[in-house]
Every structure is written in structure tokens, then in C-alpha cells.
Amino acid sequence: MSEGFGSPVYPGWINVAEVLVDDNVIKGFGDKVAYYQLDLGGNLISNITYSQLKDLTNKFASSLISMGLREGEVVLNIMPDIIENIVAFLGTLKMGGISALINFKLTVDDYVKASRLVRARMIVTDCDHLNMALKVKDEVDSVWKIIVTQLPGKACQGISGNDVLTFDDFLKQGTTNFNSARTHKDDFAFFLFSSGTTGEPKAVLHKHADILYIADTLGKYVLKITDKDLIFSTSKTFFAYGFGYIVAFPLRFGASVLLYPDLIRPELALNVISRYKPTVFASSPVFYRAMALVPNTKEYDLSSIRLASSAGEILTKSVYDLFYEKFGIKIMNCYGSTETLHCFITTQPGRKPGSAGLPVPGYELKIVDPETGVEIKEPNKQGVLWVRGYSVAWMYYRNFEKSVESFCGGWFNTGDIVYRDEDGDFWYVSRADDMIKQGGVWISPYEVENALMQHPAVVEAAVAGYRDEDGLFHAKAFIILKPGYEPSDKLRDEIREFLREKLAHYKVPHYIEFVKELPKTTTGKILRRLLRNY
Structure with missing residues (x-):
């Protein structure tokens, strides 16, 4: 493998599912557990070895062919993080199909839109989402078959007719003796959907070799994943960040994964870590803070964790310090996007907390003046961050205008305002479309939020x-208070005075509102567009 952009990286013909699964069996990992399945209570209920994963993905792939699915057609996965979701994803890729991984917490309308957008032919789902999948099939002409798996302790209702098959009945049509499709490294393999902080989610189409690339750059050189690792991620498979830790990294290096099906509570996550001793833990700043605020943190044993990774938004110094104070673990910030498939900037744990970090080997970065389009090379000057690397997607599927705006010559325009300091570390300022103009001066909401988070009364x-x-534009702060604090005008004044000590006077919000919760995507990003004019 060459780390230079544009160099030959992988052989032309490669099926990534075969590499991730079958090659581990060849390496002697056949009897090793690939995935440990937890139930909603955090109890271990099943597992699957690499040899079993090979057999099941072969059966799934051959069953798809038996059902009439052709290479290049799309299978939509509306599933929680269960072993069947992994089998369906890899099996689809093995037979040359395209998998579409989507958030399992959306509405029927969302699934209808997504199915139409990617022209899904089949839907793989679970009992909880079966009724939604049936409605999607009724409304989307391209969808002709639904495969449904039963969740532990739950019986499926509504399985009838030729249009719906149980997962087990579907697999009976396949065989373990299957030769993977001869796919090219640049063949399209799967869709992920952007989290949509700025509006409608976009379908991002990735290639077969993209999965190997993020593993062979970030996974190998930064995370240093090996077959000795046990990985636990609170971020889910449909999220690019979670996908890396649940699929790409472990399967590339023969590691094992703890699979928790749903969104998990902080207390339960701490219990899972204490009980099963993962070596790698992946989560978000919001979740790390919630873990640190759980009562009696000394009761939990996190000593097994050699690497704690954070993504979804920038890890602030206050959250970093709080988690380190409670657990003695230095969190690594991981900065990436759905379009790049994973992180292309990371911090070294303990180095410049609050920064985005340094570039991951295999990726090129540049900061561009948004007005002139000229690259900014001097330090401490803000501009828009662009990134280039093999795993960068080619386009937003069936969205020409946004694709032209965001992708150019192998580069991706992240839409993030950043600067680079004298040491080469990158610092996040804001989304370009989140910047606030107050009194004629531009303000970064992230900078103000970071200052607010240092106040003892503020939890978020x-x-x-x-x-x-009067039609004038101002900055407004929305604050969730810690237990023991009550909203009051006196507290507002105290917070403003606190901010004046941390920020330039013009950056202090004119308005402060105390709220019970903040609108977020399921991946933890704040939906600021919903707060505007709230």
C-alpha cells in the first residue's frame, strides 16, 4: 500500500467483504469470536465466530441471488446493531450488491424518501420496524421483498405472504459454498446517509476499497488496532464513525466487537465496560460528559481501556478534563465526516485538549479563503477546511448541485471553518453556515459554547x-443547568459576567434561555438551525 494520494493502493479486483471475513479465516482466526451480542440489559446472549460469519454471509449472498437480486442493486438495512445487520451488510457486498445503512430511529416518511432516493430493491429489518417497512413497500415501487429478523424476547407480528420472509427462512435458500462476486476496488459498495444538520440528509456512496483504506491508515497507524482488541462503540453502525469501529477496523485486523443493539444509557455503558473489559471505546463528547456525571463513578472499572475515541463534534477541553478527572483516561479527538467515511484528523491523547488535532496519514488537508478560493498557508488564519484522500466519496447520490459544490478534483469541502496553529495542529471554529454576525462582527458559536461549558452551573x-x-441579529445561548441550579435572572447575569472574563465583550450572547433539552441528531450533533429564532 502507498500512502500518497493518487498512487495505486489496492489490486484492481477486490471484494471487501471477502477480505474482511474470509481472509480472517485463512489467517487462522476462524474459531475466534468476531461479535458478542448484548441484549438491552447489557447481558451477553450470543456470539458469532469468524468461520460462522463466513458461512452466514455466504448464505445471505447466495440467498439474495436465489431471490433474483442482481449485482449493483440496493438492499436497505433498517436495523439496530445486531449480528444479523452485520451479516446482511457483508452478504450484500459479497454478491456484488449495494448496501444502504440507515438510522433505525427515523420515521416512515424518512424511510420512504431514502428508499426512493437509492432505489432500494429489498429491505432487511427487525420486528420493531416491520410495520414501517411494509408501509415503505406499499409506497415505493422499487421495493419488492422484506426480510425480517426477530429480536431477542420479541415475537414478530405481520409476517405473511410472499413479500415478507423471516431471516432464517431466507437463509435456507442459500449455501455456505459461495464464490464472492468479482468486484472492482472502485465499484460502489454501500450508502451512508449524512446526519443532516443543515437540512435534508444526503446519500453518500462509498467504494469497496474505502473500507480498507480507513483501516489501513487511521486504524493501523493511529488507533493501532490488532487482533487482541475488544471494541465497544456507543455510536451505531449507520453512523460513519460507528461503522469504522464496528465493521472496518475489527474485521480488517481480526479483532472482536461488543454489539449493543440500541442507544445506550451512560450508566449501562459503564457497567458493560466494567463487566466485559473492552480495550477500545468509541463515543461522543456528549456521552463522555454524561458518563463523567454519573453518580459514584469510582464504582466502575475502566482500566481495560487503552484507547478512548471521541467524534460527532469537537471534544472540548472541559469535557476532556472532566473525564480524565473522573476516570484517569485521556480521550482522543477524532475529526471526520460521512463523506470521508471516518476521521482524517486526530489528537494524540494529552496533546492540546480542545484542538481537532493533526492529519491522519494518507490524507491531505488545506484551508481555503471562502471569499477568494485561495489556499491559506500562514498559521492562525481562519478558512474553510478541504480534505483529499482515497476514502473520500465521489458525490452525493442524485444530488448534482450539492455534489458540484462539495467535491472537486478529489477534494471534499467540509464546510467547516478552522485554522492551523504554528505547530500544525488544526482547531475547529464553526460550521461555515453556523457563524453568527452580531453587531457587524462574526462570532463562532462553538467558541461561546466552549466558554459556557466551563461555568459550574452549565451541563450543556x-x-x-x-x-x-426590531429585526436585528444577535447571539442567543440555550443552556441546560446541572442538578441543584434553578433558572433565574441572577444566574443569567452571573453567566454573562463569567463570559466577559473569557471572551471579547462582543461575543457575549445578548440573550440567555434556560432549557430542559437541546435538539440533536441521533449522532449527538446539535441542530442549531432549529434553534434559530426559537
């Missing part, structure tokens, strides 16, 4: 633009 904060009754 978001800042957005607000237009008052």
Missing part, C-alpha cells in the same frame, strides 16, 4: 443566531 449549551423584534 448551544448558541445560535436570533433575530429580535
Whole structure:
């Protein structure tokens, strides 16, 4: 493998599912557990070895062919993080199909839109989502078959007719003796959907070799994943960050994974870590803070963790310090996007907490002046971050205008405002479309939020633009208070005075509102667009 952009990286003909699964059996990992399945209570209920994973993905792939699915057609996975979801994803790729992984917490309308967008032919789902999948099939002409798996302790209702098959009955049509499709490294393999902080989610189409690339750069050189690792991620498989830790990294290096099906509570996550001793833990800043605020943290044993990774938004110094104070673990910030499939900037644990970090080997970065389009090379000057590397997607599927705006010559425009300091570390400022103009001066909501998070009464904060009754634009802070604090005008004044000590006077929000919760995507990103003019 060459780390230079544009160099030959992998053989032309490669099926990534075969590499991730079958090659581990060849290496002697056949009897090793690939996935440990947990139930909703965090109890281990089943597992699957690499040899079993090979057999089941072969059966799934051959069953798809038996059902009439052709290479290049799309299978949509509406599933929680269960072993069947992994089998369906890899099996689809093995037979040359395209898998589409989507958030399992969406609405029927969301699934209808997604199915139409990617022209899904089949849906793989679970009992809880079967009724939604049936409605999608009724409304989307391309969908002609549904495969449904039963969740532990739950019986499926509504399985009838030729259009719906149970997972077990579906697999009976296949065989373990299967030769993977002869796919090219640049053949399209799977869709992920952007989290949509700025509006409608976009379908991002990735290639077969993209999975290997993020493993062979970030996974190998930064995370240093090996077959000795046991990985636990609170981020789910449909999220690019979670996908890396649940699929790409472990299967590339013969590691094992703890699979928790749903979104998990902080207390339960701490119990899972204490009980099963993962060596690698992946989560988000919001979740790390929630873990640190759980009562009696000394009761939990996190000593098995050699690497704690954070993504979804920038890990602030206050959250980093809080988690380190409670657990003695230095969190690594991981900065990436759905479009790049994973992180292309990371911090070294303990180095410059609050920064985005340094580039991952195999990726090129540049900061561009948004007005002139000229690259900014001097330090400490803000601009838009662009990234280039083999795993960068080619386009947003069936979205020409946004694709032209975001992708150019192998480069991806992240839409993030950043700067690079004298040491080469990158620092996040804001989303370009989140910047607030107050009193004629631009303000980064992230900078103000970071200052707010240092106040002892604040557990979470978001800042957005607000237009008052006179039509003037101001910054407005939305604050969730820690237990023991009550909203009051006196507390507002105290917070403003605190901010004046941390920020330039013009950056202090004109308005402060205390709230019980903040609107977020399922991956933990604050939806500031919903706060504007709230």
C-alpha cells in the first residue's frame, strides 16, 4: 500500500467483504469470536465466530441471488446493531450488491424518501420496524421483498405472504459454498446517509476499497488496532464513525466487537465496560460528559481501556478534563465526516485538549479563503477546511448541485471553518453556515459554547443566531443547568459576567434561555438551525 494520494493502493479486483471475513479465516482466526451480542440489559446472549460469519454471509449472498437480486442493486438495512445487520451488510457486498445503512430511529416518511432516493430493491429489518417497512413497500415501487429478523424476547407480528420472509427462512435458500462476486476496488459498495444538520440528509456512496483504506491508515497507524482488541462503540453502525469501529477496523485486523443493539444509557455503558473489559471505546463528547456525571463513578472499572475515541463534534477541553478527572483516561479527538467515511484528523491523547488535532496519514488537508478560493498557508488564519484522500466519496447520490459544490478534483469541502496553529495542529471554529454576525462582527458559536461549558452551573449549551423584534441579529445561548441550579435572572447575569472574563465583550450572547433539552441528531450533533429564532 502507498500512502500518497493518487498512487495505486489496492489490486484492481477486490471484494471487501471477502477480505474482511474470509481472509480472517485463512489467517487462522476462524474459531475466534468476531461479535458478542448484548441484549438491552447489557447481558451477553450470543456470539458469532469468524468461520460462522463466513458461512452466514455466504448464505445471505447466495440467498439474495436465489431471490433474483442482481449485482449493483440496493438492499436497505433498517436495523439496530445486531449480528444479523452485520451479516446482511457483508452478504450484500459479497454478491456484488449495494448496501444502504440507515438510522433505525427515523420515521416512515424518512424511510420512504431514502428508499426512493437509492432505489432500494429489498429491505432487511427487525420486528420493531416491520410495520414501517411494509408501509415503505406499499409506497415505493422499487421495493419488492422484506426480510425480517426477530429480536431477542420479541415475537414478530405481520409476517405473511410472499413479500415478507423471516431471516432464517431466507437463509435456507442459500449455501455456505459461495464464490464472492468479482468486484472492482472502485465499484460502489454501500450508502451512508449524512446526519443532516443543515437540512435534508444526503446519500453518500462509498467504494469497496474505502473500507480498507480507513483501516489501513487511521486504524493501523493511529488507533493501532490488532487482533487482541475488544471494541465497544456507543455510536451505531449507520453512523460513519460507528461503522469504522464496528465493521472496518475489527474485521480488517481480526479483532472482536461488543454489539449493543440500541442507544445506550451512560450508566449501562459503564457497567458493560466494567463487566466485559473492552480495550477500545468509541463515543461522543456528549456521552463522555454524561458518563463523567454519573453518580459514584469510582464504582466502575475502566482500566481495560487503552484507547478512548471521541467524534460527532469537537471534544472540548472541559469535557476532556472532566473525564480524565473522573476516570484517569485521556480521550482522543477524532475529526471526520460521512463523506470521508471516518476521521482524517486526530489528537494524540494529552496533546492540546480542545484542538481537532493533526492529519491522519494518507490524507491531505488545506484551508481555503471562502471569499477568494485561495489556499491559506500562514498559521492562525481562519478558512474553510478541504480534505483529499482515497476514502473520500465521489458525490452525493442524485444530488448534482450539492455534489458540484462539495467535491472537486478529489477534494471534499467540509464546510467547516478552522485554522492551523504554528505547530500544525488544526482547531475547529464553526460550521461555515453556523457563524453568527452580531453587531457587524462574526462570532463562532462553538467558541461561546466552549466558554459556557466551563461555568459550574452549565451541563450543556448551544448558541445560535436570533433575530429580535426590531429585526436585528444577535447571539442567543440555550443552556441546560446541572442538578441543584434553578433558572433565574441572577444566574443569567452571573453567566454573562463569567463570559466577559473569557471572551471579547462582543461575543457575549445578548440573550440567555434556560432549557430542559437541546435538539440533536441521533449522532449527538446539535441542530442549531432549529434553534434559530426559537
